Amino acid sequence: MxxxxxxxxxxxxxxxxxxxxxxxxxxxxxxxxxxxxxxxxxxxxxxxxxxxxxxxxxxxxxxxxxxxxxxxxxxxxxxxxxxxxxxxxxxxxxxxxxxxxxxxxxxxxxxxxxxxxxxxxxxxxxxxxxxxxxxxxxxxxxxxxxxxxxxxxxxxxxxxxxxxxAVTALSGSGPAYIYMVIEAMMAAGVKMGLSREISLRLSEQTVLGAAKHARESGLHPAILRDQVITPGGTTIAAIHELERHGLRSMLISAIETATIHAGKRTDVLLAEIERQKHT
Ligand SMILES: NC(=O)c1ccc[n+]([C@@H]2O[C@H](COP(=O)([O-])OP(=O)(O)OC[C@H]3O[C@@H](n4cnc5c(N)ncnc54)[C@H](OP(=O)(O)O)[C@@H]3O)[C@@H](O)[C@H]2O)c1
Known part of the structure; x- marks a missing residue:
């Protein structure tokens, strides 16, 4: 080839x-x-x-x-x-x-x-x-x-x-959202007293490991999440905060907005190409 x-x-x-x-x-x-x-x-x-x-x-x-x-x-x-x-x-x-x-x-x-x-x-x-x-x-x-x-x-x-x-908004732009998640988790670790280096290494690996586990287990992410929650434990306390601040809703809105934006950018791009044809 x-x-x-x-x-x-x-x-x-x-x-x-x-x-x-x-x-x-x-x-x-x-x-x-x-x-x-x-x-x-x-x-x-x-x-x-x-x-x-x-x-x-x-x-x-x-x-x-x-x-x-x-x-x-x-x-x-x-x-x-x-x-x-x-x-x-x-x-x-x-x-x-x-x-x-x-x-x-x-x-x-x-x-x-x-x-x-x-x-x-x-x-x-x-x-x-x-x-x-x-x-x-x-x-x-x-x-x-x-x-x-x-x-x-x-x-x-x-x-x-x-x-x-939708693909553009989800996976094309998606790495930027995940870099923000890593950055925020790293900042949280630093706030709680971990060094920057350790905080970054643990945050990156947590994202990588969770993605790999989700793919290799084939299980729905909600089931995997449930599996790491202990009643009355630490994880559910954090998840309550994430739900209170609308993590899932925020990501759905962000990807919906980016999808609509990509459609508008297509119209602008096609208009520009049409204009170039006549110049
Ligand atoms: N980067 C991403 O994450 C990403 C994701 C999805 C899709 N894409 C798409 O991938 C395409 C490239 O993006 P990119 O980020 O790789 O941009 P880029 O780094 O600017 O690459 C564009 C390349 O095109 C070359 N070029 C410009 N005019 C040319 C011509 N007339 N003939 C031959 N080569 C020419 C440039 O050469 P010089 O370096 O010599 O100027 C440059 O190396 C875009 O259409 C983008 O939408 C990119």
Whole structure:
């Protein structure tokens, strides 16, 4: 499988690094592009693949999978650059937040499978959560190929495109919420007299361990929570405070607001792309 990653920035290079490490694609079969030569040289030396500043069409030509990892507003421009070399046998994957598949199809003018993926930043440690959707031309075989790529950097879930705003709000932005939880737990430990270092280490591991336990046990989180509560004990005293301050309600509202916001940002992005077409 030959892959071209157009826009090897934070997300593009993290994805490419994971794919190479997992052996899904061989180093010699991967190409990437950036805007600047400085960034190209940095990614080239870090990943050992061919990286050029510009040259998107040359990188995309002959690739089985072309990944669009530039900023959302730049995607239509890059797709237009490569559309003469695109063909129906290739797979196009966009990582751009908020950008609908129809905008990519419109720029590509090629009847080909188009996927849209929403990864999150833990892909850099191969623990990403990646929501994926696709157009009607994608077959089960295409889905399996795309899944093998994202499995190299995390856990995948296929959804309908109209659910991508919810994915963005839940897992795309989710790491920021959890970093806040870790930060707050660390501050609490410090307030109670623990050192910063010990407080941070215990907070991080508690989040990591609880997530791993939830996944591996397969039990509903409410059951797991109940299992650590002793009647009249310390945990229920803390949980009463969390309920009093509305922890669950707060997170539900935050994710609901972010979902609605993502929808509004899509409208703004599409209006901007439309405006660019006429300038
Ligand atoms: N970061 C995240 O957590 C995250 C999560 C989900 C989705 N995404 C999506 O991933 C995409 C990339 O985000 P990012 O955070 O990785 O941004 P980034 O670090 O700024 O990466 C964008 C890359 O695109 C390159 N680039 C710009 N114009 C180009 C062109 N004409 N041809 C080729 N390369 C070009 C830039 O090169 P230079 O470095 O040389 O300027 C840069 O390396 C976005 O669409 C974003 O919505 C990101």
């Amino acid at each position: 030959k892959i071209a990653v157009l826009g090897a920035g934070n997300m593009g290079s993290a994805l490419l690094g994971g794919i190479l490490k997992a052996g899904v694609v061989a180093v010699g079969d991967a190409r990437a592009t950036t805007f600047s030569e400085a960034r190209a040289a940095e990614v080239r030396s870090r990943l050992g693949v061919s990286v050029t500043a510009g040259g998107n069409a040359a990188a995309a030509a002959g690739a089985d999978i072309v990944v669009l990892a530039v900023k959302p507003g730049t995607v239509p421009k890059v797709v237009k650059e490569i559309r003469d070399v695109l063909n129906e046998g290739q797979i196009l994957i966009s990582l751009a937040a908020m950008l609908p598949i129809r905008a990519i199809e419109d720029a590509a003018q090629c009847r080909m499978p188009v996927f849209r993926a929403m990864p999150n930043i833990p892909v850099v440690v191969e623990e990403g959560a990646i929501g994926i959707c696709h157009n009607a031309l994608a077959t089960l075989e295409h889905r399996a190929q795309v899944e093998s790529i994202f499995r190299a950097v995390g856990v995948t879930a296929f959804v309908d495109e109209e659910q991508m705003d």
